Amino acid sequence: SQKIEQNSEALNIQEGKTATLTCNYTNYSPAYLQWYRQDPGRGPVFLLLIRENEKEKRKERLKVTFDTTLKQSLFHITASQPADSATYLCALSVLYNTDKLIFGTGTRLQVFP
Amino acid sequence: AAGVIQSPRHLIKEKRETATLKCYPIPRHDTVYWYQQGPGQDPQFLISFYEKMQSDKGSIPDRFSAQQFSDYHSELNMSSLELGDSALYFCASSYRELNEQFFGPGTRLTVL
Numbered sequence A: 001s002q003k004i005e006q007n008s009e010a011l012n013i014q015e016g017k018t019a020t021l022t023c024n025y026t027n028y029s030p031a032y033l034q035w036y037r038q039d040p041g042r043g044p045v046f047l048l049l050i051r052e053n054e055k056e057k058r059k060e061r062l063k064v065t066f067d068t069t070l071k072q073s074l075f076h077i078t079a080s081q082p083a084d085s086a087t088y089l090c091a092l093s094v095l096y097n098t099d100k101l102i103f104g105t106g107t108r109l110q111v112f113p
Numbered sequence B: 001a002a003g004v005i006q007s008p009r010h011l012i013k014e015k016r017e018t019a020t021l022k023c024y025p026i027p028r029h030d031t032v033y034w035y036q037q038g039p040g041q042d043p044q045f046l047i048s049f050y051e052k053m054q055s056d057k058g059s060i061p062d063r064f065s066a067q068q069f070s071d072y073h074s075e076l077n078m079s080s081l082e083l084g085d086s087a088l089y090f091c092a093s094s095y096r097e098l099n100e101q102f103f104g105p106g107t108r109l110t111v112l
Helices: none
Strands: A003-006 A011-014 A019-026 A032-038 A045-051 A056-059 A062-067 A072-077 A086-093 A107-112 B005-007 B010-013 B019-024 B031-037 B044-050 B053-057 B064-068 B074-078 B087-094 B107-111
Touching: A003 A086, A011 A019, A019 A086, A019 A107, A032 A062, A032 A072, A045 A056, A045 A062, A072 A086, B005 B087, B010 B019, B019 B087, B019 B107, B031 B074, B044 B064, B044 B074, B074 B087
Parallel strands: A011 A107, B010 B107
Antiparallel strands: A003 A019, A019 A072, A032 A045, A032 A086, A056 A062, A062 A072, A086 A107, B005 B019, B019 B074, B031 B044, B031 B087, B044 B053, B064 B074, B087 B107
């Protein structure tokens, strides 16, 4: 069956450290992968998109890697801050210009001072 | 910058009633998506429209229908509501060439 799995447990880290979130998928061949942040009761907010032919993407304190051989994406937040505390969702698009996003289970990140 | 607008933000209905959710996409975005998110779950794709035509369909019950109008706003119509329809309903829009989707604040539907 097709699955997208993220860290099942909440991730608790200290302010200033790097948070690393994992997204593993099976039985998909994604054209690209996206990461979203979601706060309780609010809509997901787009963070980064990485295409199948890209290995790494950066944006300010955020970095995402994409390994299509391992079927895995890693999402890093460097110099984490309490304001980074939220649920982070990875999402796949299987075909270019397809419509739907297939979301992973989400990882709840808590950054404590 | 303009964001996706959804209305109403909260809606309470009885079982078997009908609900209509509205979405106003970001100006010049050509694609609208609807997602359903149950408590503690990830968003599930329902349906999408590209340039006012239905472009993809997910796990949307037959009791639900949607359309996109000439001004690009979209409506999700839900009939014969069931308790299990209680969820957050998100609308998202995108400019198809860029792929990233911008989500609205959601409509929280509670069915009693």
